[in-house]
Amino acid sequence: MFDFLKRGRLIRRGLASRKMRRRQSRGELTRTLESSAYIKMLIFAMFAGGLAFLVFSGQQPEPTKNFLIALLVLATAITQLWINQPKSFAQNSRILLVFVVIFVQLAVTKLLLVICNSGNYRFLRPEMAGLITPYALAPLVLSVLLGRQHGLYAAFFVSLWGSMLFGPIDAPLLITSLISGFTAVSLTLQVRRRSKLIRAGFYVGLAIWLLSLTFGLIGPINWFYPVANDWGMLGLQSALAIGNGIVTATIAGGALPMLENLFGITTDISWLEASDLNHPLLRRMTIEAPGTYHHSLVVANLAEAAAEAVGANATLCRVCAYFHDVGKLVKPEYFTENMSFERNPHDDLAPTMSALIIIAHVKEGVDLALKHRLNQ
Template identity: 50%
Template sequence: MGFVDAIKRWRLARQGLSSGKKRRVHCENPVVQELEDSFLVRLSLYASFIVAIGIQISISSVESGQENPFSRAISGMILAVTAMAMFHINNQTSCRRNSRAVLVFGGWVVHLMIVQLLMSLGDAGTISEAFRFLFIPFALAPILHAVLLGRTVGAFSAIYVSMLGCFLVPRPDDRLGFLILSLVSGMTGVLLSNQVRKRVQLLRAGLYVGAVSLLVATALGRLDIASCFGPGAVDHLQLLGKGGAAAMGTGIFTALLISGLLPVFEGAFHITTDISWLELSDLNHKLLRRMQLEAPGTFHHSLVVASLAEAAAEKIGANAPLCRVCAYFHDIGKLKKPAYFIENQQDGGENPHDSLTPTMSALIIIAHVKDGVDFAVKHKLNPRIIDVIQEHHGDSMVYYFYRKAQEQKKAELEKVGKGLENPEDLPQVEEKNFRYPGPRPSTRESGIIALADTIESASRTLRKPNPAKIRALVDDLVRAKVNDGQLDECPLTIRELALLKDSFSTTLRSMLHSRIDYPKDEDKSPTGTKRLEAAAQQSPNSGTAGGKQSAAAKMAPKQPATTAWKSDYRSARATEGY
């Protein structure tokens, strides 16, 4: 099919009817998409995980000489089945793709393999009995899943790896201690890994996890503090120091390992963390640098939209770094024909739309969405950015050119009524020709950017803006989007829309605030200086040592001392911008 399309484009290019080029489009591989969404594939993953858990528990039971390894394996598999059910019911939003299930359950299997290995080393005497639990990275899977998939999935992992890990503990007396230590350490890591935006936050989480593990182990009697104050205190202090080093070292190593592996997991499972979004917000990207030079108006518009969207996302708990980065790139398609967009046109300059029909103008305006996708695919931007580029206008209408086309048609109809025009030559004004191709916003972040884009553009039309005008504008534009159905596929609630309107109004008030208009000092202007010098020369008392008040002093406006500093203060405020 692609070969046939290439031949058609070649023929049209030979006839001068085509450039011979085709826009790049973003689409998922159908095979990969089928594997991601297939329910049979997910059932196979569940079954594989349950079998893997049973095998791990049976091997651990045989190595440690436990009785009835088969019954222990069956018990572990039953617990794994409950984990599957809970995961399938409660995590459909964050883990609806099968690759997410692989990430979660694969992380559990690796986590339990490490626990099993350290337990085996403890049984062999390689690790001291007192330190065996302190060397276990209890927070490995919970922190990894919290950073990649959210705090809910991280807490879910902390609970089930703790319960499943109890089956790998050889001695029954140690299982309760293992469960408590694993749960507390895992939950601590999850709580400290919420909205990680810097890698140093992971290191801090590892330090806290190590400290909490040490405290809990001491409380459970794994380390004896009381012996440090009796006979042989030096030996016990050394033992306590080694235990502390083991706990803190394990926590730091866990954090460093996760930090190093994050790029691998992000690339393999197509996940973008807040850390990566902040790295992508660098304005030195090739496309953004090009936009600064070729479309400065669009670049400034994108910066303002990014500020509006980020503040609004913070207000409702959406992904603020994602909104900022996507807002930077949402209008990169305007680089194709920057002069056709009003923000890039100079006042008094030529408007290219004046020589075009409304239909052609609308076609150029609408094309910036497809051109943006083409640029994004070419420069391998994040798929979430491409989704926002496609969705930020939805299937809304280019009203200005639609109304202009209607007015032109009305004028042509009047000519037909006078017999000056042939009715068959009248242009057809169809609404679909003036609508964006869509799709409509499908995520909260995409909906926020769509609203911020519309509000920022419309706010430039306000004359003498004040809080009441700004709030009315925001309310009208949000209501229009809702009435047009542009947010029908977006999971924004009515309450969230109210919070968004408050945020947009607050941010716009800070951006569109008025400055104090302070008078110019005429005496310091060139004309004022010359006028004063001429007056001084004509004055009979000028230049005398003991003469009367000079003409400059007479003409200078008298200002009380109490108001002079206020004038200077206002000038400073206007100049410095505060």
């Protein structure tokens, strides 16, 4: 109420605009759902139900024991997220994203296991399930979307749960999953192009191949009598292992735009795509406010250099600098970098009105940014 009265007094004195800044439409219900403890409990309960379905489905010895172990791992995962990632734990959308991505990997792993055990496919034998499991899917996606810590979190816990889907906890598969996940996270610390995801996928596939060779998932190989080896099968197994990483990275790259839109996250890849100078607002600026456009380019170069010097996100700083003055497009001629030498429009205005026009470009910029759906 007092803010409303204060604003009215400023408007009457010509120091504030009657126009309200455009805001994102986010209702009270959405804010409540984002932080509700009941929603958190529902997400965890649904994930536990999903684990029960995966563990009890199919032929598996001692499913009850494995499910109890999976629940203990879930309790550990929740506690670890609460202690080490308090910001993510406070946002139900982040919790949902983490556990949905992990569950998708577990579900795909279980599906591939069932297909390999069915015997309906000649080349997909039960022992090949470990070669085509998408070990790095959740670590790749969460590392790019939420950062390294979330990627490591996913790599650790999805490996524990995934190893239970093959029956008793399988140490070689657990180690393969952990190392593959850690490899994926280490290669996606700063992903600015989708092609880097494919490169990371290749190295993940190489890691899977080496570990599978070490643990005997590929072979057997008779090193002393090479003629006795089935080189065709060995080649197929090697192609499946290396192709596993590449296909996983391709799927992760395709899923990123959808997940960004659903959960309101902007990755470095999207920031780089937003730096295209052919954006409608920037093209309009070159025509209507060329001085502001040149100024924005200079600020972008300075911001990027400063960010690189201190270890900040240089791409984000550059893109934000491009658009930081888009509000001047509403009245470009009132800003000094766009004025002609013949006439200063502020000469015909009261000082308070001049100040109002200059200050209002911030609100106008927010309005244009929301209207054009700029990244946040």
